[in-house]
Amino acid sequence: PADDRTPQRFDVVVIGAGFSGMYALHRLRRQGRRVVCLEAGDGVGGTWYWNRYPGARVDIESMQYSYSFDEALQQEWSWSEHFAPQPELEAYANHVADRFGLREDIRFGTRVDELTFDETADEWRVGTASGECFVAAYVIAATGSLDVSHVPDWPGSERYQGETYHTSRWPKEGVDFAGKRVGLIGTGSTGIQLTPELAASAGHLTVFQRTPNFSLPSFNRELDPEYERDWKEHYAQRRKEVLATHGVVLMSNASEQRSIFDYTEAEREGVMERAWNARNGLEFIRTFTDTSSDPEANAILAEFVRNKIRGIVHDPETAELLCPKTYPIGGKRICVDSGYYQTFNRDNVSLVDVRSHPIVEMTEQGLRTSDAEHELDMIVFATGFDAMTGSMLKMNPTGVGGVRLADRWADGPRTVFGLTTAGFPNLFMVHGPGSPSVLAQMITVGEWQVDWILRTIDFLQENQISRFGTTTELEDEWAAEVEAVAARTMHARTDSWYVGANIPGKPRVLLMYVGGFQRYSDRCTRAADEGYVGYVAQKRLTPSIT
Ligand code: NA7
Numbered sequence: 046p047a048d049d050r051t052p053q054r055f056d057v058v059v060i061g062a063g064f065s066g067m068y069a070l071h072r073l074r075r076q077g078r079r080v081v082c083l084e085a086g087d088g089v090g091g092t093w094y095w096n097r098y099p100g101a102r103v104d105i106e107s108m109q110y111s112y113s114f115d116e117a118l119q120q121e122w123s124w125s126e127h128f129a130p131q132p133e134l135e136a137y138a139n140h141v142a143d144r145f146g147l148r149e150d151i152r153f154g155t156r157v158d159e160l161t162f163d164e165t166a167d168e169w170r171v172g173t174a175s176g177e178c179f180v181a182a183y184v185i186a187a188t189g190s191l192d193v194s195h196v197p198d199w200p201g202s203e204r205y206q207g208e209t210y211h212t213s214r215w216p217k218e219g220v221d222f223a224g225k226r227v228g229l230i231g232t233g234s235t236g237i238q239l240t241p242e243l244a245a246s247a248g249h250l251t252v253f254q255r256t257p258n259f260s261l262p263s264f265n266r267e268l269d270p271e272y273e274r275d276w277k278e279h280y281a282q283r284r285k286e287v288l289a290t291h292g293v294v295l296m297s298n299a300s301e302q303r304s305i306f307d308y309t310e311a312e313r314e315g316v317m318e319r320a321w322n323a324r325n326g327l328e329f330i331r332t333f334t335d336t337s338s339d340p341e342a343n344a345i346l347a348e349f350v351r352n353k354i355r356g357i358v359h360d361p362e363t364a365e366l367l368c369p370k371t372y373p374i375g376g377k378r379i380c381v382d383s384g385y386y387q388t389f390n391r392d393n394v395s396l397v398d399v400r401s402h403p404i405v406e407m408t409e410q411g412l413r414t415s416d417a418e419h420e421l422d423m424i425v426f427a428t429g430f431d432a433m434t435g436s437m438l439k440m441n442p443t444g445v446g447g448v449r450l451a452d453r454w455a456d457g458p459r460t461v462f463g464l465t466t467a468g469f470p471n472l473f474m475v476h477g478p479g480s481p482s483v484l485a486q487m488i489t490v491g492e493w494q495v496d497w498i499l500r501t502i503d504f505l506q507e508n509q510i511s512r513f514g515t516t517t518e519l520e521d522e523w524a525a526e527v528e529a530v531a532a533r534t535m536h537a538r539t540d541s542w543y544v545g546a547n548i549p550g551k552p553r554v555l556l557m558y559v560g561g562f563q564r565y566s567d568r569c570t571r572a573a574d575e576g577y578v579g580y581v582a583q584k585r586l587t588p589s590i591t
Contacts, residue, residue: 050178055079057502058171058181060440062151063091064138065475065491066187068114071145072499081179082147083171085156089147090138091189093131098212098235098427099219099242101131102265104326104381105486108276109294112141113284114492120277128265128381152177160184160442162469167511167585169471182511183502186437187475187491190483193435195548196426197230201407208423212239213430220423224248228412228419230404231427232258234380239427240394241384250394251419253404253412256540257369259350260380261326288493291561293486296328305333305342317349326379337375338533347374357386363396364389376539378483432542433478433556434458444469457545457554461515461523462569464494470514470581473498479527481558481565483543490562497569504577511585519579526568530560 059069062084073080086094093101103110107124122140125133142148159172163180171179194213202209210220212235227247229236232254244250276283287293305313320332335342351368358364367386388394402416411421434454442450445468453459453468460466463480464473475494476482482490505513531537537544537555545551558565572578 050172050176052170052178052180053081055081055179055181057183057185058083058169058179059185059187060157060171061091061187061189062086062089062142062147062153063094063187063189064112064488065495066091066185067138067141067147068112068492069185069187069475069495069498070147070150071114072495074145074147074150076499080150081181082151083155083157083173083179084151084153087153088135088139089142089151090135091187092191093134093138095192095213096215096235097131097135097217098210098215098239098425100238100240100383101212101235102128102238102263102383103134104128104234104263105294106325107133107268108273109287109486110488111137112492113280113489116281118144119280123273124268126265127268128263157440160440160472162442162444162472164445167471167583183471183473185473185475185495185498186440186477187495188436188440190433190436190476190487191430191542193431193439194426195429195431197404197428198549199404199407199412204409205407205411205424206409207411207421209426210423211426211428212236222247222423225422226411226420227251228253228421228424229427230399230424231429232256233427233429234258234378235429236427237380237382237385239425241382241388243425244388244391244394247393250388251397251421252389252394253397253399253414254366255399255403256371257367258377258380259347259369259374260382260385261321261329261350263326263381263383264322265383284489287486287489288566289563291331291563292327292481292484293489293562294327296331297323297325303333304335305345306335313345314349317346321349321353326381330375330379337535340373343373343375343535350374354386357390359390366396366398372539372541373535376535377541377543429542429547431548431551432545433483434545434551437474437477442469442472444472455552457552458556459517459520459524461519462565462572463558464497464569465515467515467517467520470512472514473501478556479523479558481560481562483557484559485562493566497573500573501577504573505582508582509584510582512581512583513577514581516579516581526560527555527558530558530564531555534559 056078057073057080059066059082062082070082088094106127107129156174158174161170168182169184194211223246226249227243228251230253237260287295320329336346354367355364402414404412404414406413412419438451448468458478460477460479463477475491536559540546544553544555
């Protein structure tokens with residue numbers, strides 16, 4: 046247990062050296078706080094450190110998907126492509142770590158597996174898998190929304206003789222698919238990005254699909270220098286404007302202006318065609334005011350995309366299988382791709398429907414579905430994550446009264462703003478469940494949440510509050526708000542990781558706030574402006590940090 050080790054003392058422990066964790070570390074260092082950042086991986090970048098499978102790429106344009114906190118940084122960094130690929134995002138994270146000297150305060154290869162609140166001292170004991178113990182008044186868990194990978198628990202996995210990989214734990218040295226019979230399981234954003242890359246060199250690629258996804262062409266391209274110049278010239282102003290948008294992304298066209306029924310059928314086709322070519326999945330889904338809320342409007346947009354798929358994929362049976370029909374478009378995050386549907390026109394690619402014939406076991410040679418044997422030299426799992434709650438629960442947090450977070454969240458996570466949870470004082474989450482992060486541009490939301498957290502810590506210090514946290518009453522209020530805004534959207538009605546439906550046994554709860562960033566940030570700011578009314582705020586005689 047952590048208690049047997051000599052603790053290393055800090056004011057703040059930041060967990061995770063992804064984009065939010067690095068920003069938190071940077072700001073805390075600037076403030077002169079004693080801070081350490083614990084990172085499980087051997088490098089910075091978080092999501093962009095782990096997900097190094099071929100084709101991994103951000104689906105928000107890179108001029109926006111980047112740090113805003115430092116004008117010189119955003120002026121000097123140059124992206125090569127409109128949507129940056131993983132190696133460039135990782136290089137950017139490394140550049141930031143070097144530029145701001147962050148590495149000296151990051152402990153790499155350090156996985157937190159114990160988080161215990163010490164009620165006698167109002168501080169956290171943070172234990173690591175490597176046997177270290179850290180003590181701090183505050184913990185900032187910047188542990189990511191999609192960190193704990195999910196691999197289905199099929200019988201026979203130990204028998205399989207071939208290679209296996211999960212996309213989020215991809216080997217640094219890369220993987221050779223050349224000439225091999227490769228099986229890819231999963232057709233979410235990850236599987237859709239990886240498919241064309243695998244097909245290009247595999248002997249044969251078999252894609253095992255349970256649920257088809259809506260995907261749009263990314264039209265990724267080299268970054269236009271003129272576009273870059275224009276962004277850099279207006280960065281300061283645009284970074285402000287973006288905070289007033291729903292998803293913390295500035296759109297290029299005038300989306301969300303009118304109902305789909307305001308147009309004649311012919312006009313509507315034209316509008317959708319232009320939106321399809323708008324080079325942004327987020328924009329496509331916001332072309333009309335009502336497709337996210339009115340099922341009839343949604344069906345028209347969905348059929349447009351299905352017809353696109355039918356137009357691209359030559360074999361009609363494969364095309365039909367690739368057409369999503371069981372959920373509304375936008376109910377899950379829309380995918381963007383570089384030639385996904387076209388890949389199914391290749392001779393060395395086949396699609397297997399594991400909805401009608403599920404995978405039942407792994408064998409020595411490959412996989413068995415309920416109707417066939419599939420011999421494979423390699424199986425790639427693009428089977429997603431125990432999203433939003435997995436990374437927090439994996440650290441085994443124990444709060445006031447010895448209550449375990451796993452028990453408190455047994456029926457679904459409870460938070461206020463996705464930033465704090467009752468009974469776990471002085472513990473702050475970035476992109477926690479109940480926040481809008483995964484529906485928005487996460488680097489900027491991460492900066493914003495870290496700013497809120499550090500403002501709160503300043504407040505606690507000024508007021509000598511040693512124990513600060515939320516209450517179940519505030520959680521109920523936030524849960525009611527999360528539910529109220531969700532009722533108007535398609536998300537709650539669609540099976541996906543948004544509602545925990547991808548993990549067997551996980552309670553079905555909408556895990557994010559869909560009311561938009563502006564409404565979200567207004568509420569968080571008001572709570573701070575009003576002095577955290579309703580929060581637990583207890584004073585001790587000696588402040589715990591100086
Ligand atoms: P996702 O979106 O959760 O996709 C996982 C995929 O794996 C999805 O197609 C699943 O099918 C499939 N899956 C999971 N379990 C099984 C089993 N048991 N059998 C067959 N197929 C299975 O994860 P991604 O990594 O693609 O994307 C995550 C996010 O990263 C994405 O939303 C972006 O925000 C970035 P299902 O749909 O559950 O039928």
